[in-house]
Amino acid sequence: MAAKGWPVCSKSLKGVILDLCGVLYDCGEGGGVAISGSVEALKKLKASDLKLRFCTNESQEARATFVAKLQRLGFDISVSEVFSPAPAAVAALQQRGLRPHLLVCDGLLSEFDSVDKTNPNCVLIGDAAEKFSYQNLNKAFRILENLENPLLLSLGQGKYYKETDGLSLDVGAYMKALEYACDVKAEVFGKPSSLFFQSVLNDMGLQPHEVLMIGDDLVNDVGGAQQCGIKGVQVRTGKYRPSDETHQTVTADGTVDDLAQAVDMILSHRQ
């Protein structure tokens, strides 16, 4: 590995971006559970001189809701530090005069309060979970089929994530289903979109090489960050699978057991 590689690069780091689900906690029934050592690890990071942001593709709940949930699990986190796809999509919808038909969880709807949803001219899907019924998908499909230029927007394109009872399909699977049915390519908000990572960097006021991304999703967290010039480290928690370490297209700058180990390695290199 190059001299500036992980974990030596920690010396010159100015900021860290953390994914949430699968890094801080495992999501699932009743708000999920904190991953062992991650509450403590986040405290240590916050106490350091590193800038910190959270970058999630969470699209089941509004930011205020899941941030409150994380606070209840003991995490020191606030809404202003969190970047999620829905606000990014709302900005684009308003800018482009788009009126979406929404296929998202009820919990996310409040993020779209300010958006005109009458007479839809596009379909926007998030991780709708239980709402991914045949009827609802069919409705989205028919709206797209009736548009002269079918436009599908997706909050992330994750393949799956880990819930407390096992792996579950993420929005990406349903995005691909609609893409195939309508022969269109979706516009993706959130990770791994470079625009999304760039907006986080802008908010931090940092350059890509000064920042490290830590996530459990090799393609969206690590791969997405690397495309922007940000180093990406994968944790062996959440949706991590051993086959990730021999992935054909994405190689993480480093792989660690969990967030606690990552933070200890970063901080020890900065002493």
Next chain:
Amino acid sequence: MVDLSDGRRRLFRRSKAPFPEREGAGFHLSLLQTSCCQLVSIMASRRALKAVLIDLSGTLHVEDTAVPGAQEALRRLRQASVAVKFVTNTTKECKRDLVERLRRLDFDVQEREIFSSLSAARSLLEQQQQRPLLLLEESALEDFSGVDTSEPNAVVVGLAPDHFNYQTLNEAFRLILDGAPLIAIHKGRYYRRKDGLALGPGPFVTGLEYAADCRATVVGKPEKTFFTQALSDLGCSPSEAVMIGDDVRDDVGGAQDAGMLGILVRTGKYRKGDEAKIAPPPHLTCPSFPEAVEHILKNLLLVE
């Protein structure tokens, strides 16, 4: 005048019948160009047509109406010394349902003569001794009776609006990640229902393929194995069989890719110009099923 393709000429070359091709001047010209010596070798290598595969919807009938003359044509075909099988892509109709509909339309058809994409999926499961999770409609399950579905280690996806929901798709996804093969009855994007267009199995298969990083095995027409499986219990090779259908890619193209002859009928879903969409072109394109049978009886069989 019928159009001749390479496929047709292939069969003709194998033929030992003295006058396999009767209509048109083309034949006489080609006969004159054939030396006696060549004719002897043609006769020696002759393999007669042994089986005819027939598509159902769009070929024998269009919705609830039989193609005019099709019942009589089928009777005539059955009098010839050739095996007949009915092959169809269906995700929701079991063989019994298919036979019932055909009999209502006065077609003489037995259940054992039907080979559908559901039959193909079952054959594949049995070959590989797998226990499937079946995402199929109630009406299709009959064709899987007796198949062990406990502790599934394979996933079969047909058209199953009742099963295309978050829980069931997650269950299928987890099995696939654990190594279960994904078997698709077909990958149709959508179909027409009385209340409008509706999503077919394809989108859900594609979503699972993406999430689990896998490729589904598609079992229906136009897959080569579909045609070879349909012929397997007839003891005949693809070169000894002909397929009649209205879908230029799924019926005719698929059959010809498997080594059979393909006859395209201009009924059902046929659209003008379809015959130009595959290479090599159909062995024959004709107005409807009776003309296809006529061609087979006249030109592809030994005259006793």
